[in-house]
Amino acid sequence: MRALLLLGALLLSTPLYAAQLVLDLGTGSRTWKTEELLKHPRVQTITIADDVSYKRTMSYRAVPLAALLTGVQANDHVQAVALDGFAAELSAAPLLGTTGSRAWLAIEDPAEPWPALSEGKPGAGPFYLVWTDPEAGRISPEQWPFQVARIQRLAPVAQRFPALLPDPALATSDPVNRGFALFQKNCLACHRLNGAGDAQFGPDLNIPYSPTEYFGTDFLKRYIRDPQSLRQWPQAKMPGFSASVLTDEELTMLVDYLKHMAGRKVKP
Missing domain, CATH: 2.60.40.420 (Cupredoxins -  blue copper proteins)
Structure with a gap:
């Protein structure tokens, strides 16, 4: 009985890293787990002053999206697919930029879950494409997909x-x-x-x-x-x-x- 209680306490104190992001960029498929992304060498804390989805300032642990788009070129076309069927069509050039508007993959830590988007709705996790300085590139709200499950390189629309x-x-x-x-x-x-x-x-x-x-x-x-x-x-x-x-x-x-x-x- 004591062993079961200790096991239960251990499970409750251990973050669960169940979420997965699939990247299919034309050179083979790569699946990233939450735990891997949170330990990525380029991960850092960023602050979004006016988050499109939360309508307020938010801070995230995030990786520059360009660091994950291996082999993608500026003239390529990328699609980000969310869990609810939202499918953002994205030109690759802004996603690869390192100045002006910059794309980031925000990663939800299960130990510190993000808030709900609104009452009765889930949060933006487990993965959310966010932008710093979005005004510089006139980034549209549709270019902020949340609950992202897959990012893939495709032919143009x-x-x-x-x-x-x-x-x-x-x-x-x-x-x-x-x-x-x-x-x-x-x-x-x-x-x-x-x-x-x-x-x-x-x-x-x-x-x-x-x-x-x-x-x-x-x-x-x-x-x-x-x-x-x-x-x-x-x-x-x-x-x-x-x-x-x-x-x-x-x-x-x-x-x-x-x-x-x-x-x-x-x-x-």
């Missing part, structure tokens, strides 16, 4: 999902094509369009209807800026996109892309 492509007759500089680039950065992490995309989080933005078909343009822009100003419910998850993240000109181009794609429906 346009190559993987041709159903997302605007009319090929349009010039590269056309506002619709610029809107497509903004859609990839700000929307594709949560939404599919024409059934295309890896996200399992939000509704399709073209099938059966594009929001441009049931929202007036002004109200759609207002919804993107501040979803809760139009629709309020406890389970709402869509963040607002401020002018510092998405300028008025960019917002117009994004809506132009959605309008354009409403005429290019491809049923999945």
